[in-house]
Amino acid sequence: MNIIHAESLTKRFKDFTAVDHLDFDVESGEVFGFLGPNGAGKSTTIKMLITLIRPTSGTARIDGHDIVRNAGSVRHTIGYVPQMISVDGTLTAYENLMLMARLYEIPRAERTERVRKTLAFLRLEEHTDSLVRTFSGGMIRKVEIGQAMLHRPKVLLLDEPTTGLDPVARQEVWEHLFELRKRAGTTVFFSTHNMEEADDVSDRLAVMNRGRIAASGTGAELKAKTGRPDATLEDAFVLITGNKLEVSGDFREIRQVRRTQSRLG
Amino acid sequence: MFHSIAQTFNKSFVLAEMEARKLIHDPTELVSRAIQPILWLGIFGEALSKTRAIPTPGLTYLQFIAPGILTQSVVFVAIFYGLYIIMDRDTGTLQKLLVSPTPRVALVWGKMISAGLRGLSQALVVFLFTLILGIKLHITVVTVLGVFILIMLGASFFSGLSMIIASIVKTRERFMGIGQVITLPLFFASNAIYPINIMPAWLRAAATVNPLSYMVDGLRTLMLFGSTKGVGVDVVVLAAVSLVISGLSAWLYPKVAI
Numbered sequence: 001m002n003i004i005h006a007e008s009l010t011k012r013f014k015d016f017t018a019v020d021h022l023d024f025d026v027e028s029g030e031v032f033g034f035l036g037p038n039g040a041g042k043s044t045t046i047k048m049l050i051t052l053i054r055p056t057s058g059t060a061r062i063d064g065h066d067i068v069r070n071a072g073s074v075r076h077t078i079g080y081v082p083q084m085i086s087v088d089g090t091l092t093a094y095e096n097l098m099l100m101a102r103l104y105e106i107p108r109a110e111r112t113e114r115v116r117k118t119l120a121f122l123r124l125e126e127h128t129d130s131l132v133r134t135f136s137g138g139m140i141r142k143v144e145i146g147q148a149m150l151h152r153p154k155v156l157l158l159d160e161p162t163t164g165l166d167p168v169a170r171q172e173v174w175e176h177l178f179e180l181r182k183r184a185g186t187t188v189f190f191s192t193h194n195m196e197e198a199d200d201v202s203d204r205l206a207v208m209n210r211g212r213i214a215a216s217g218t219g220a221e222l223k224a225k226t227g228r229p230d231a232t233l234e235d236a237f238v239l240i241t242g243n244k245l246e247v248s249g250d251f252r253e254i255r256q257v258r259r260t261q262s263r264l265g
Numbered sequence: 266m267f268h269s270i271a272q273t274f275n276k277s278f279v280l281a282e283m284e285a286r287k288l289i290h291d292p293t294e295l296v297s298r299a300i301q302p303i304l305w306l307g308i309f310g311e312a313l314s315k316t317r318a319i320p321t322p323g324l325t326y327l328q329f330i331a332p333g334i335l336t337q338s339v340v341f342v343a344i345f346y347g348l349y350i351i352m353d354r355d356t357g358t359l360q361k362l363l364v365s366p367t368p369r370v371a372l373v374w375g376k377m378i379s380a381g382l383r384g385l386s387q388a389l390v391v392f393l394f395t396l397i398l399g400i401k402l403h404i405t406v407v408t409v410l411g412v413f414i415l416i417m418l419g420a421s422f423f424s425g426l427s428m429i430i431a432s433i434v435k436t437r438e439r440f441m442g443i444g445q446v447i448t449l450p451l452f453f454a455s456n457a458i459y460p461i462n463i464m465p466a467w468l469r470a471a472a473t474v475n476p477l478s479y480m481v482d483g484l485r486t487l488m489l490f491g492s493t494k495g496v497g498v499d500v501v502v503l504a505a506v507s508l509v510i511s512g513l514s515a516w517l518y519p520k521v522a523i
Contacts, residue, residue, distance in 0.1 A: 050364045052522050075366040082357030090287040102279040103365045105272065131290060147361070 003028040003155055003187045004049070008058030011044050018044040020211035021058060026189060026204075028154075029181060033198040034191040036208030037241055042191045043159070045208070049189075050080050050157055063154050076104070079148030083159040087143050089133030093124055096132060097146050104151035118146045122176060138169025142176065149180060156180070158190040162197060174201055199223075199233040209241040273368045280367075280375025285382055295383070299390040302338040306331065306394055309458075319459050324489060327400050332484035333457030335391040339384035339416050340451065340477055343423035345444055346380050347431025350521060354435075360522050370515040373428060377511065380424035381417035388416055403491030411487040411496055418503035419480040425510035432517035457481050476506050 004026035011019040019041040026032045036042045047053045049060055051071040059066055065073040087096050097115045106114055119125050122142040127135065132143055141161065148156055156177070162170040178201075180186045192198050198205055199219040206216040215222055215236075222236040288295060306327070313319060314326035321329040353359035362372055395402055427444070434440050452458075454471040455478045461469055472478050483499030486492050 047523075050360075052360060052363055052519070072366060075364060078364070080361060080364045082360050084355070084357035086357035086361045088283070088287065088358070090290050091283060092290075095283060095286055099279060099283050100365065103276055103362070103367045105366070 001028045002026065003030075004032075004060065004062055004189065006045075006049075006058075006060040009045065009048060009055050009060050010057045011041075011048060011053065012056045017211050019048070019055075022211075022213060024206055024213055024216060026155075026187060028187055029185050030203045031177070031181065031188045031201055032190070033202035033205040034189065034208070035193075035195070035198055035205060035237060036191075036214075040208040040241070041211040042208050046157060046159060046191060050078060051075060076151065077154050079151065079153035079156045081141075081144045081148045081156070081158040081161055083161075083163060085140060085144075087132050087140055087147070090131060092129045092131055093119060093135075093143050093146075094128045096143055097150060100147040101150050106151060114150060118150055121179075122146050136169070137165055138172055141165065141169070141173050145173070145176060145180075149186070152184060153186065155187045155189060158188070160192055161190055162192070162194065170197070177201075195232065195234040195237055205233075207237060207240050214240045269368070273371045273374075276367050276371040277374035277378060280372065281378035281382065284375070284379030288383070288386075295386050298338070298342060298383070298387065301341070302334050302387060302391050303394055305334045305337065306391070306398065306400075310334070311398075320463065321460060325400070327398060328402075328489055329460075329485075330458050331391065331395050331400050331402065332488050333455075333481050335388055335416075335484060336419065336455075336477060336481045337452055337457055338387040338391065339420050340423045340480075341448060342383050342387065343380040343420040344427050344448055344451070346376055346424035347427035347429075347440055348437065348444075349376065350428055350431050350518070351435065351437050351440055354521050363519055363522055368515075369518050370511060372518060373425065373511050373514045376428060377421035377424050377507070378417070380420040384416045384420040385413065388412060402488045404488075405491060407493065408487040408491055411493060412484060414500060415480055415483045415487075415496075415503065418500065418507055419476070421507040422476050422503055422510055425507060425514045428514045429510065429517055432514065432521050435521060451475065451477055455481060476503060479503055 002025040004024075006022050006024050009019060009022040010017070022041075022045060034042055034046070044053070048055050049062065049067060051067055051074050054068055059068055061067070062074050063077045065077060067074050088099075091099070094115060097118060098111065101111045101115055116125070116128070119128055122145065124139065124142055124146070127139065132140060135143065145156075145161075148158075161177075162173055165173065177188050181188060202219060204216065204218055205222060207214045207222070215225065219233055222240070223231045223233060226235050226239050228235070310327045310330050313330075317326070319326060319329075350359060353362070363369075392402070392404075430443055431440050434443060454468060455475045456472055457477065461472050461478070464472060479499040479502045483496045483503075486494060486496050486499075
């Protein structure tokens with residue numbers, strides 16, 4: 001079954017078409033990697049899927065809920081982890097999760113138990129009452145994943161979840177995401193710039209370029225497009241987009257990426 | 266319908282509660298904010314009361330400005346509240362809250378209530394300092410309750426106004442510039458440190474439409490005369506403008522994230 005179904009999804013800003021008649025499907029329980037150079041339209045697509053901005057035309061459905069007409073249902077169905085640090089450093093891990101538990105209307109009787117179990121799942125129980133500003137980058141990411149999974153979403157959308165993390169923390173984040181999928185069948189939709197990581201963890205990938213999906217399929221299928229047996233996903237990416245992988249984009253974007261890296265690193 | 270209204274209030278209070286917890290975890294901000302009103306009362310107020318330059322019939326000048334300084338310290342905290350939503354936007358917290366099933370107006374009210382809580386902590390400082398300076402105030406259950414309501418409403422209005430400005434300008438630098446430009450005129454074009462009747466006509470007109478004047482007026486009636494006469498009007502005006510501002514702010518709020 002397709003948990004995410006985009007149909008001619010389009011977003012225009014004045015005379016610039018950021019997302020151009022996008023069609024794609026993500027199957028339930030899949031780990032789906034969303035790639036593309038900066039400015040390709042990844043962020044805009046994610047913002048439409050999570051109901052932050054409205055498409056100019058076309059639409060998408062998440063678990064059958066239309067992102068425009070049933071935005072309220074979509075919000076209950078998804079969990080979102082932004083690229084930047086979005087926890088509150090001056091609150092404890094417990095308080096950060098409790099805030100989300102209450103905003104997502106988890107019944108009072110279950111709340112405390114749910115927050116504690118989630119912290120235990122993420123192996124953060126020893127740090128329950130510590131202020132998050134004392135945490136490492138990997139721990140902060142785990143708190144954010146905890147916030148996003150508390151209400152048991154069917155789809156978790158993560159914007160560059162491991163940017164700026166060291167390899168150990170990166171691996172741990174993915175272990176938790178895989179465990180979550182195994183236990184709850186959660187679909188994981190994530191964007192990344194790290195080709196090696198995308199190839200390692202994704203069941204399927206889509207590469208966006210200039211507002212369109214330039215290619216999609218399994219890592220092996222994408223690599224096969226290069227016609228070389230030893231090709232990496234990065235080679236395939238360069239072939240598909242005609243682009244070298246580099247951090248480009250506007251000033252604000254670069255500033256945010258750098259800030260995230262320095263704070264997480 | 267009832268459920269969603271209850272949830273809206275509930276979520277506003279949750280958001281405000283977390284702001285309050287932050288202050289409990291790290292109260293240095295409250296301490297540093299206490300300095301300004303103490304300087305205004307202790308230096309400016311003391312100096313001007315010696316010169317007797319400003320006529321305040323029936324009151325000492327220190328009595329006269331105490332409610333004005335209280336208002337000023339509450340408003341100056343609230344007027345920079347928009348900075349928090351710009352910071353939330355830059356970190357992604359704002360996007361995360363917008364993606365959660367939280368009504369936009371609850372996000373605004375949450376900030377307004379927490380601005381009010383910070384305002385109340387200022388009130389406590391000003392009250393204690395007036396005791397030290399020996400400024401006579403009427404402190405009864407009714408006046409304290411009235412002061413509480415006026416501070417919550419005044420902080421709501423000015424924090425809401427600030428969030429609207431932040432939603433429009435979107436960057437810290439521009440926001441700080443505008444914040445600096447509007448705070449002093451707001452303070453001077455009011456009855457906070459001199460009576461309206463000694464102002465030139467144009468300034469009097471500005472002071473009459475300035476919501477800050479209504480807050481000062483209500484606080485003065487309660488704190489200096491122990492009376493509630495006319496305070497109802499002040500409360501209604503502040504509540505009405507706060508409601509309008511929160512609607513406008515809730516409408517603009519999601520646009521910050523784009």
